Structures are given as C-alpha cells and as structure tokens.
Amino acid sequence: TILVIGACGQLGSELTLELRKIYGNANVIAADIQFPKQADLRESGPFEIIDVLTPQHLSELASRYKFTQIYHLAAILSATGEKNPKFAWRLNMDGLFNVLDFALEQGVKKVYWPSSIAVFGPNTPRLNTPQHTIMDPNTVYGISKQAGERWCNYYFDKYGLDVRSLRYPGLIGYKALPGGGTTDYAVDIFHQALAKGTYKCFLSAHTRLPMMYMPDAIKATLDLMHAPAEQIKERSSYNLAAMSFTPEEIATSIQRHFPDFTITYDPDARQQIADSWPQTIDDSVARQHWGWSPSYDLDSMTDDMLLHLRRINN
C-alpha cells in the first residue's frame, strides 16, 4: 500500500490520482490535514485525515495498512512560510522527521520527499545552476528544504532508508491550485486570462524562473521512484529542469490564443524571493543517472493548460 501525505496539495492531488491509475485505487491511501475539495480525489479511493506533526496518527494508520511506499508532500511553501517562519520550520522539519522515523519503524521500502530550487540562494550561480554548488537559501522554506536534503541523505547513509528526492522548479497544472508559492503567478495567469482577459502579475516582467508542466513533474517523480536503487546516486536531491520563462514570455505565449490578453506588473514581497533563486538549472546529472527528459515547453504547456481549463470552465 502507498501512503500520500499532503494529498490535497497542488502536487499531492495529481500524484495521488496518477498513483491510483498505476497501483489501483484501494492501494493508494490519500492523507491530509483536511478533507479534499476535489471530487475525483475524494471519490477515487481511501482518504485519511492526519496531522503529520502527530506521530500517533501515523502509527494508527499502520495498524490498518501495511505501507510499502510513502510520498511525503506536506509542507508550507516559500511565500506562506515567510509569513509564519517558526511554524513553517516546524511543519517542514518535524513533519519530515516523523515520516522518516515512521518509515524506518515500519520497514517502508521507498520514501519520496520533494525539495525545490528554493534550496539555492543569492550566492548560487544563477545560470545553469549545477547539481553541487553554493546553497545559501534565505527563505525559511528554502532553509527547511536544504536541511531536509541533508537529513534524507543521513537516513540513507546511516540507516539505509531508500528515500529519494527532486528539486522541483515552479510547477504548473490545471487540476489543482498552487498553495502559497512564489511561482503561483504562472498558474493564476491562465485562470485570469480566461476569466478577465487581463492579469496583474506580482513579479516583474523580466523575472526569469525555472518552471515545469505538471505532467512532466509527475513523470520525473515516478521515473525516479521506479528506477533501480543503484541508479540513484544523489541521496540529497536531484536538480530537475524543463524550461525557464519570464512573466512577459508566458503572457506572449497566451496571446497566441488570446491576442487581446494584457498583463500588468505590480511586484510584491515575492519579488525578493524570486530574485534569490536561479534562472536556469543544470539537470544533466538526473538525465545521466536515471534517464530524465521533459516533454513540455512553454508553448505546448500553454496550449494544453488552456485546452483543459476551457473544458473545465464550460
């Protein structure tokens, strides 16, 4: 049985649905702090309300299920984390410790835990950021992801726990809304383009950030988790990339469908976070170790996003 913690989130909801297609609905237990709003998530298989900060909730689940894999996706993201630094640190770190210790106790075969380009900071080379480089994150979220990478590597080295991780770029999908990140503009812009024909962007026009379409993020996660353990030589987390674009460039891509779509810029506190992150990522190590390669670029993502959002809205 597979456990997905944080199953209501932007990534968790899509990963749960995909895992259910592969392993069967009853074999994928979705868990989160609150019940899902999404019907397909609610109706497609078992759902458990847990607080990952309460270890007893995990051991109670283990009294009813035998878990072989855990996907731990519950976390406070970059922008929200800056509004509540101590809680973000506590949830991101103590949540991870509870899951790593639970996985060891239960003899779970494989654990997945997401990292992020947020582990990089102002002194990290911002172009073609290497797998091994300076990491001086200056958001609580990024600090927690950097510390989390160290601990995942430690649990692998010290206890042999097969925990695997990816440094996601900004993720863009149509099935679930993002949850408080700095890259959320790249999802909001599609909803606003359809609803209002204009979008006020909270980042400046030329803010270049690494991004990925959700189907590619799901593919990367499953390719990583299905690869033989001996291929996974990076036990902190893998750099992962697909594309990089600016708000101006995604607006231009949308204008291929809606010529009258307009964008305005009103940078807020998230601009400083974006300015501390890389602009492009070198993911050659992931490509060499387990054959990573993305399928979507900016225009094919835009075409697919608008195709699906139009269907959902009509």
Ligand code: VAH
């Ligand atoms: C965030 N979407 O903005 C997340 C992600 C790279 C960005 O970590 O916090």
